[in-house]
Amino acid sequence: MxxxxxxxxxxxxxxxxxxxxxxxxxxxxxxxxxxxxxxxxxxxxxxxxxxxxxxxxxxxxxxxxxxxxxxxxxxxxxxxxxxxxxxxxxxxxxxxxxxxxxxxxxxxxxxxxxxxxxxxxxxxxxxxxxxxxxxxxxxxxxxxxxxxxxxxxxxxxxxxxxxxxxxxxxxxxxxxxxxxxxxxxTGVRQCSPRQLVYSPAVEMAVEQLVPTIQRLIDHKLNPRWVALRLLDGDTAFIESIKRHLDLQFKNALQEVATV
Ligand SMILES: Nc1nc2c(ncn2[C@@H]2O[C@H](COP(=O)(O)OP(=O)(O)O)[C@@H](O)[C@H]2O)c(=O)[nH]1
Ligand SMILES: [Mg+2]
CATH class of the missing domain: 3.40.50.300 (P-loop containing nucleotide triphosphate hydrolases)
Known part of the structure; x- marks a missing residue:
């Protein structure tokens, strides 16, 4: 680091x-x-x-x-x-x-x-x-x-x-x-946590959102997880993003969230 x-x-x-x-x-x-x-x-x-x-x-x-x-x-x-x-x-x-x-x-x-x-x-x-x-x-x-x-x-x-x-x-x-x-x-040991798989409709929506989110958040958060929260209509999470991440990202994400 x-x-x-x-x-x-x-x-x-x-x-x-x-x-x-x-x-x-x-x-x-x-x-x-x-x-x-x-x-x-x-x-x-x-x-x-x-x-x-x-x-x-x-x-x-x-x-x-x-x-x-x-x-x-x-x-x-x-x-x-x-x-x-x-x-x-x-x-x-x-x-x-x-x-x-x-x-x-x-x-x-x-x-x-x-x-x-x-x-x-x-x-x-x-x-x-x-x-x-x-x-x-x-x-x-x-x-x-x-x-x-x-x-x-x-x-x-x-x-x-x-x-x-x-x-x-x-x-x-x-x-x-x-x-x-x-x-x-320290990264000596790598993990590969099992991910929950959701219904086909949710998985398809996640797949569509992930590339955009990935571009916006630039490794700051796991894009799959952000997509799931957005699909969940999790307004508290969007508020947290506003509080903790920089302006450029949060404005863009707000746009994605309202689509
Ligand atoms: N028997 C047993 N009791 C434990 C163990 N670890 C914690 N405790 C007890 O479980 C209770 C709750 O523990 P605490 O550390 O306060 O739990 P927390 O609420 O998760 O922080 C306390 O009475 C501890 O002494 C354990 O490995 N074995
Ligand atoms: Mg405690």
Whole structure:
């Protein structure tokens, strides 16, 4: 990463998200449903190197913590616990905007091993936005107690992103988690997240929109995901684009959205 992009991202992080990152720090977003052990994972990874505040203009808590692994500095940003990131609440909007516009190097999604089905919804949504996803299946000790067996390699194959099993309260699996975060954030390990396929009519509309969106956003966002949001009539997302991206793009996108 060049110093120039780094400075640009640093400015976006500070001005738009109230997050102060040091140059060269890899940024990792931390997402998950409420009560899955997200804070426990956050504490286990960052220890006391934490800073808390609010998201700018929102009454939603914001926590960031740092750690070093393999001589590389990381900044972990704890997002609000949400079931979705389709922005139906302030918390969901905060989480989604950070994943979309904060340019994290990776997003770690913590899931509850005792109710994977419900939790995977969020993982699949994030995997539509960014390829750099790590899934942490936490509460493995609770799952074991309930005789739930999770085939981690099979899940990893299904999802196309690294999956790490943890019992964060017992400090189990965190070594592997650190190593995996390192590999994905630095690009040593590439992910190819499985994409949801929609009805033929939706897929056709997406296909028609993608080239135009691609031209307009210039790698700033995943064009397929932007197309899906536009087709969804997601006005909150268009508002977020206005807030976080430059003028030229947002005017053009508004035109596409109103067609
Ligand atoms: N048994 C067990 N409990 C856990 C584990 N991780 C977190 N917890 C507990 O689950 C509860 C919720 O954890 P917390 O980190 O606050 O969840 P958050 O809402 O996702 O931030 C707390 O009582 C934790 O101690 C785990 O791996 N195993
Ligand atoms: Mg928490």
């Amino acid at each position: 060049s110093m120039q992009t780094e400075n640009h991202r640093g400015r976006i992080l500070r001005e738009h998200f109230g997050i102060v990152a040091e140059p060269g720090q890899y940024i990792i977003a931390l997402a998950g449903n409420p009560n899955v052990g997200k804070s426990t994972v956050f504490n286990a990874l960052t220890g006391l190197r934490q800073h808390t505040g609010n998201w700018p203009g929102k009454t939603v808590d914001n926590a960031q913590g740092s750690f070093t692994y393999s001589n590389k500095p990381f900044l972990l940003v704890d997002l609000p616990g949400t079931y979705s990131i389709l922005a139906h609440s302030v918390e969901e909007q905060v989480a989604r905007d950070f994943i979309c516009f904060g340019q994290p190097d990776a997003t770690l999604i913590v899931l509850d091993a005792t109710c994977l089905e419900r939790n995977l919804n969020l993982a699949l949504q994030v995997m539509e936005i960014t390829p750099n996803v790590i899934v942490c299946v936490n509460l493995m000790d609770e799952a074991k107690k309930k005789h739930i067996i999770i085939d981690i390699p099979a899940l990893e194959k299904e999802l196309g992103v690294p999956v790490v099993a943890t019992a964060a309260r017992k400090n189990e699996g965190l070594g592997t988690l650190r190593e995996t975060l390192y590999q994905v954030s």
